[in-house]
Amino acid sequence: MKYICFDTSSRTLLLSVSNGRAVIDVRAQEIDRYGSMLAVIIKQSMENSKLKVSELDFIGVGVGPGSLTGLRVGISTAKGMAFPFDLPTVQFNSLDILARPIDSERFAVLRRGREGHYYWREYRNGTPFGETSFTSTAELVSRIDASEIELFLDGEKDPLFNGFRISEVKRYDPSIMRDIAVEKFSGGETTKYSSLEPIYLQKSIAEINWEKKSEGEH
Amino acid sequence: MKYICFDTSSRTLLLSVSNGRAVIDVRAQEIDRYGSMLAVIIKQSMENSKLKVSELDFIGVGVGPGSLTGLRVGISTAKGMAFPFDLPTVQFNSLDILARPIDSERFAVLRRGREGHYYWREYRNGTPFGETSFTSTAELVSRIDASEIELFLDGEKDPLFNGFRISEVKRYDPSIMRDIAVEKFSGGETTKYSSLEPIYLQKSIAEINWEKKSEGEH
Numbered sequence: 001m002k003y004i005c006f007d008t009s010s011r012t013l014l015l016s017v018s019n020g021r022a023v024i025d026v027r028a029q030e031i032d033r034y035g036s037m038l039a040v041i042i043k044q045s046m047e048n049s050k051l052k053v054s055e056l057d058f059i060g061v062g063v064g065p066g067s068l069t070g071l072r073v074g075i076s077t078a079k080g081m082a083f084p085f086d087l088p089t090v091q092f093n094s095l096d097i098l099a100r101p102i103d104s105e106r107f108a109v110l111r112r113g114r115e116g117h118y119y120w121r122e123y124r125n126g127t128p129f130g131e132t133s134f135t136s137t138a139e140l141v142s143r144i145d146a147s148e149i150e151l152f153l154d155g156e157k158d159p160l161f162n163g164f165r166i167s168e169v170k171r172y173d174p175s176i177m178r179d180i181a182v183e184k185f186s187g188g189e190t191t192k193y194s195s196l197e198p199i200y201l202q203k204s205i206a207e208i209n210w211e212k213k214s215e216g217e218h
Numbered sequence: 219m220k221y222i223c224f225d226t227s228s229r230t231l232l233l234s235v236s237n238g239r240a241v242i243d244v245r246a247q248e249i250d251r252y253g254s255m256l257a258v259i260i261k262q263s264m265e266n267s268k269l270k271v272s273e274l275d276f277i278g279v280g281v282g283p284g285s286l287t288g289l290r291v292g293i294s295t296a297k298g299m300a301f302p303f304d305l306p307t308v309q310f311n312s313l314d315i316l317a318r319p320i321d322s323e324r325f326a327v328l329r330r331g332r333e334g335h336y337y338w339r340e341y342r343n344g345t346p347f348g349e350t351s352f353t354s355t356a357e358l359v360s361r362i363d364a365s366e367i368e369l370f371l372d373g374e375k376d377p378l379f380n381g382f383r384i385s386e387v388k389r390y391d392p393s394i395m396r397d398i399a400v401e402k403f404s405g406g407e408t409t410k411y412s413s414l415e416p417i418y419l420q421k422s423i424a425e426i427n428w429e430k431k432s433e434g435e436h
Contacts, residue, residue: 021248022246022248022250023245023247023248024244024245024246024249025244025245025246026242026243026244027242027243027393028240028241028242028243028266029240029241029242030239030240030241031240031242031266031267032240032268037266040266041266044262044266048246048249048255048258048262049249050250173391174245175245
């Protein structure tokens with residue numbers, strides 16, 4: 001199977017490319033000029049594996065949740081590459097990459113959004129349970145049963161989660177990302193490139209101000 | 219800390235580079251023209267992180283055991299890069315990369331050498347116990363206590379190990395390699411580049427024939 005997939009939802013870029021035999025995995029943390037580097041690393045990896053865009057069986061892309069700037073770059077790049085040859089695309093949840101290697105019966109993966117807010121998703125026996133949420137820390141704590149659910153945080157531990165079993169996510173690995181993308185493609189879960197959209201549950205400050213203003217008017 | 223490290227002891231190339239902030243990890247499996255690709259991937263990764271060879275604090279290289287051709291390419295490249303600026307080098311055992319993520323009290327990591335022979339090293343609580351060995355499967359089986367030691371094989375399971383608790387090594391990860399290299403450098407375990415040598419315990423067919431011939435002469 002020939003594919004490229006990448007996840008740009010955090011400060012760590014994940015990329016995998018395969019020409020059907022060779023597999024190249026790249027993880028780039030804290031690189032400068034993240035946006036332009038994605039194109040550079042895609043070009044290098046495809047050249048290294050002697051692969052042309054027209055030959056790809058699919059393009060996989062992480063749709064978040066996470067950094068909206070990063071997601072816009074990643075999704076735009078996937079759309080741009082898929083467009084000329086009308087290639088199938090596969091979208092995957094970025095939290096699922098973090099969740100896959102975790103060995104726990106019931107857990108939630110958390111990724112910090114704006115101040116005091118988290119993106120999170122619950123998993124049972126490794127499978128997503130429900131949709132991705134974006135809530136304040138207070139709401140998150142009220143919705144999760146500390147005796148039942150272990151928390152895994154992408155980033156530093158937060159003292160607000162005292163009383164929870166909480167640890168940092170250890171692995172954010174391109175090989176896990178490609179496993180997820182290949183499974184989805186093999187299971188027929190493809191998307192038309194024009195329909196790719198980031199998971200963006202966080203209201204912008206502008207939206208919040210607008211709502212406040214609207215409420216004030218009633 | 220600024221460094222580059224790589225391991226070329228198997229068909230999977232591992233490479234990590236850091237400019238002190240950004241960290242780029244690459245894992246390339248089954249790539250063509252392995253020998254020349256190492257230089258290409260080094261160049262790309264250093265350019266991507268805006269790093270010059272002269273700025274490196276050290277160069278790390280896996281010295282096997284494993285494919286002698288691969289090791290020659292890796293070690294020669296490390297020597298060539300270290301030479302112009304007399305950079306410190308750090309050598310590490312390639313089996314230690316496989317061993318690090320394994321959670322077992324007593325275990326051995328095995329990597330197949332020539333037909334019917336294995337490179338292997340024992341670990342206790344994650345720390346190497348004794349030197350790396352190269353033995354026939356029969357000798358390996360006689361030297362290891364199946365009730366005490368779990369085996370982890372880099373490659374497919376071998377039916378010869380029936381009666382042992384044996385599984386495939388799951389992770390061969392550049393981030394583990396760089397942890398090992400950085401620890402060694404931080405602990406002062408550097409080597410002069412001219413002293414870098416592969417761990418090569420396997421006698422060549424020529425040596426074996428020579429010994430047979432010599433024995434015949436006595």
